[in-house]
Amino acid sequence: MTPPPTLPAPRLPVIGWRTFAGAAHVDQHSLLDHPRHLPTTSGRAAILLALECLDVGPGDLVLLPTYHCPTMVSPVKTLGADAAFYPIDEHGAPRLDWLSTHAPASTKALLVPHYFGLPQPMEAVRAWCDARGIALIEDCAHAMFGRAGSRAIGAWGDVAIASLTKFFPTPEGGILALNHAGLTMPALTPASRIDQIKAGSDILHMGAAHDRLTGLNRLIRGAFALKSLLRQLVRGGSGSGAGAGGKTAAPSRHGELDEAEEIDANMALIDLPLSHRALTHASGWISRRVPRRRIVEARRHHYAFFTEAFSGRDGVRPLLPALPADCAPYVFPLWVRTPDPGYAEMRRLGVPVSRWDRLWPGVPALPGDAGKSWSHHVLQLACHQDLTDADLRRIVEQVERLFITSPETTLETTPAASPPVASAP
Numbered sequence: 001m002t003p004p005p006t007l008p009a010p011r012l013p014v015i016g017w018r019t020f021a022g023a024a025h026v027d028q029h030s031l032l033d034h035p036r037h038l039p040t041t042s043g044r045a046a047i048l049l050a051l052e053c054l055d056v057g058p059g060d061l062v063l064l065p066t067y068h069c070p071t072m073v074s075p076v077k078t079l080g081a082d083a084a085f086y087p088i089d090e091h092g093a094p095r096l097d098w099l100s101t102h103a104p105a106s107t108k109a110l111l112v113p114h115y116f117g118l119p120q121p122m123e124a125v126r127a128w129c130d131a132r133g134i135a136l137i138e139d140c141a142h143a144m145f146g147r148a149g150s151r152a153i154g155a156w157g158d159v160a161i162a163s164l165t166k167f168f169p170t171p172e173g174g175i176l177a178l179n180h181a182g183l184t185m186p187a188l189t190p191a192s193r194i195d196q197i198k199a200g201s202d203i204l205h206m207g208a209a210h211d212r213l214t215g216l217n218r219l220i221r222g223a224f225a226l227k228s229l230l231r232q233l234v235r236g237g238s239g240s241g242a243g244a245g246g247k248t249a250a251p252s253r254h255g256e257l258d259e260a261e262e263i264d265a266n267m268a269l270i271d272l273p274l275s276h277r278a279l280t281h282a283s284g285w286i287s288r289r290v291p292r293r294r295i296v297e298a299r300r301h302h303y304a305f306f307t308e309a310f311s312g313r314d315g316v317r318p319l320l321p322a323l324p325a326d327c328a329p330y331v332f333p334l335w336v337r338t339p340d341p342g343y344a345e346m347r348r349l350g351v352p353v354s355r356w357d358r359l360w361p362g363v364p365a366l367p368g369d370a371g372k373s374w375s376h377h378v379l380q381l382a383c384h385q386d387l388t389d390a391d392l393r394r395i396v397e398q399v400e401r402l403f404i405t406s407p408e409t410t411l412e413t414t415p416a417a418s419p420p421v422a423s424a425p
């Protein structure tokens with residue numbers, strides 16, 4: 001019932017009283033305001049639905065970036081289509097020069113993410129797809145707010161998708177947005193009453209587990225402790241072990257699985273009935289009603305804090321230090337010269353960090369590709385609105401302890417260490 005003395009910082013937003021503080025309005029566009037959007041149960045469900053809208057199936061080819069998480073690939077495979085991988089440049093943009101010579105004629109769709117929440121320039125990608133009759137899936141899972149060049153985020157793809165859990169304190173949620181007039185919005189099955197209740201209680205449990213609902217924390221934690229005790233008694237065995245929010249991180253089994261097992265594990269990330277189910281009221285309500293200004297401002301502030309903390313240091317560097325004006329970052333990408341074994345130690349300590357080191361088996365080494373190197377060297381540090389100043393300081397301390405190899409050096413002495421600056425949209 002009592003939380004541990006120092007709780008690990010949450011990797012994703014969690015509900016607390018502060019969730020409802022601040023102004024509702026932000027200048028940034030959001031996919032939640034897209035004129036033709038549908039709330040889904042997750043970003044991966046939205047990708048699956050996007051592919052179905054585009055009529056992708058067996059024999060079709062979908063091109064994905066070499067830098068990815070398995071949830072971007074499994075929907076393609078679930079529909080029996082083929083996935084192939086394209087290289088990205090040092091800003092995370094697709095290498096269109098490579099694509100122009102290597103994209104197979106059978107390519108039906110190209111998926112392009114706005115990595116880390118920093119909008120990619122999309123004009124050239126859109127033109128490339130139009131010239132070839134290839135559908136563009138704009139992956140805004142990291143980019144809920146902002147503008148990519150001359151258009152709102154999510155307005156470039158024939159289809160765009162987003163992930164709610166990365167920006168709002170919900171246990172589930174995604175968005176499918178259709179920009180192409182010829183596409184039909186899918187019909188989803190309604191969530192059951194149990195799903196509705198579970199989503200609401202998961203949201204509260206998540207906040208109480210992180211001690212964010214002062215006055216209610218003990219009550220909520222007590223109720224959940226009682227529930228799991230009763231469940232154990234009824235089942236006569238051990239509890240389910242599912243954590244608050246229903247999105248407990250699976251233990252990383254990377255390196256312990258052979259290729260076939262790795263693919264099976266990745267395919268299990270897609271639940272077909274859940275992908276075709278509507279979002280619950282509680283999760284939808286949170287994503288629509290929570291004031292947005294605090295989300296955008298806190299993330300931008302935390303990103304700037306990390307940029308300053310890690311600039312001019314030996315052994316690490318901010319991957320993309322220039323934060324475009326019109327966006328809200330999802331995570332802070334930190335390039336680390338020697339990420340192992342420090343990364344595993346950070347995970348063990350509960351530091352809110354992740355790394356996309358579980359690439360889909362068989363991703364090729366391609367000329368001029370930054371993606372494979374990023375999957376090894378780039379750590380994604382949480383920078384969301386529900387991190388406290390103490391959480392941020394602890395993250396910096398751990399990075400300093402594990403990866404920074406010499407005392408702080410001045411910026412003037414290390415100009416060459418600065419990474420390339422992301423081009424503003």
Ligand SMILES: Cc1ncc(COP(=O)(O)O)c(C=O)c1O
Nearest residue numbers: 042043044069071113139141163
């Ligand atoms: C770029 C990208 N696209 C899609 C997804 C899938 O989103 P979700 O976790 O909501 O299923 C993720 C998840 O991390 C992601 O990083």
